[in-house]
Amino acid sequence: MSDPLFERIALIGIGLIGSSIAHNVRAHGLARHIAITTRRQETLTQAETLGLGDSYHLEAAEAVRGADLVILCVPVGICGAITREIADHLEPGAIVSDVGSVKGAVIEQMRPHLPEHVDFVPAHPLAGTEHSGPASGFVELFQNRWCILTPLPETSPEAVERLKAFWEACGSNVETMTSEHHDLVLAIVSHVPHLIAYNIVGTAADLETVTESEVVKFSASGFRDFTRIAASDPTMWRDVFLTNRDAVLEMLTRFSEDLASLQRAIRWGDGDTLFNLFTRTREIRRNVIEAGQDTAKPNFGREPVKGDKPS
């Protein structure tokens, strides 16, 4: 391996994102050594069986020793506790980063515990699937996806550049913004969409007049798309909503106002309001495809599903 970006990378947490990073480090030779740490022995053993790293540790403190890049790949809610645990063991000059979907709360939790001799570069790769755990990662996950960095005033520009190079080597496009703006943008493009997907699936499951098996059977008419998002990791998403509370509540209020106005249009038979919105939203889909953020194939290019014939 010639000239890797880092000597030793410590991955704290080895779920979908952590394991996808490990695949990338390996595939692109981004570090000489991958140290993996996670709290549960079972998960650690799974990571070892999958051969994701070079060393495996139950103690995060051990994994970060000697690491010049440390990435927390854990639910947002435990970033603070982990930072406290590793703080005294971080190497001078190390870059400490994370992959959390909320940046303000992560900074608030981590920053007070970090020693001055490390560089903290909060990061958020905008990529994922509805699967979780060490076996769900794959090397292409970050390909042509965005990674947002939200450096702090005290973060050195060199550290930002090094982490940018790292994410670009993983296939990402990198953008830098403030944590406040990040949290606002993500509330609308990610957090509220997840919340309403979870919500509609819950509403459907609770009906007395329509059975759950009917909901499942007839889901290809729209509902199934929402069940995918609503299958995302419960712990991760609970923490997202608890820690990006203000931005989520603000966007949710707007969503509900707009929905009430559509409800009124339906009640009063105002077809023009509906038609105008439905035409406008079609245009945004075109922009998403042009921006290379989704496939133009119908139904996401899903293969026809071979299920059982009904009995």
Next chain:
Amino acid sequence: MSDPLFERIALIGIGLIGSSIAHNVRAHGLARHIAITTRRQETLTQAETLGLGDSYHLEAAEAVRGADLVILCVPVGICGAITREIADHLEPGAIVSDVGSVKGAVIEQMRPHLPEHVDFVPAHPLAGTEHSGPASGFVELFQNRWCILTPLPETSPEAVERLKAFWEACGSNVETMTSEHHDLVLAIVSHVPHLIAYNIVGTAADLETVTESEVVKFSASGFRDFTRIAASDPTMWRDVFLTNRDAVLEMLTRFSEDLASLQRAIRWGDGDTLFNLFTRTREIRRNVIEAGQDTAKPNFGREPVKGDKPS
């Protein structure tokens, strides 16, 4: 062609569903003659260029003459007007059907105009993509999807059986229920999901603090899934909401109640409520996959999208 199910099938309207039916009739030899009719010369020419039928008519009355199966494949809102137009030209013994997403309103519009010497079998194939028009149809569209029939008390059982055989030949699973129950089920599995997808895309587009280009750029974090559904045909969906008003308003009220309760949980930091719902919804995703109604592949098995690198 030996022993086709029908002699002449008239397809009134040749969008996504009409053209997909035409592909099936051709592929499986379900009729000797496919007569296609649509109001706009441009669309009719497109259908002819694509070779979807055997004869092409601007007048629906001409297409239905001699047809033993007539299927209206048009937005729900114009079913009544078309039925008035064709009523006097229908063959005795013909089966008249439709593909509308709402059944109560279609029956209300069509039934009064139909002569007693035809059999009316309202139908709804639960299949579609976000694309529309004669070029968007394909033969696999109905494969392993459900088609719901809502026959009336006066419909002959033989006609129901013949139409059932037709949809099964197109690859569908067929179920029979009342139009009232259909409209309730579809409100929750299809209509409200579409409405909230349209709504979130509209809310996002209207923000002052987040630009539309940011919404598009960062859409892979959840939002892009909703843009697909929100790219569905505006006329068709306007008509769905106007004609299934009561069931949609009922389901929408439940959705909003549930969302308000989630909003409250977020405001008060009630993580358990969130976690419990998110765990429950994951289970429903598993059921959808087991029922063969969606792919188990992550992200719907989308291919990685090759977009432009940002400038």
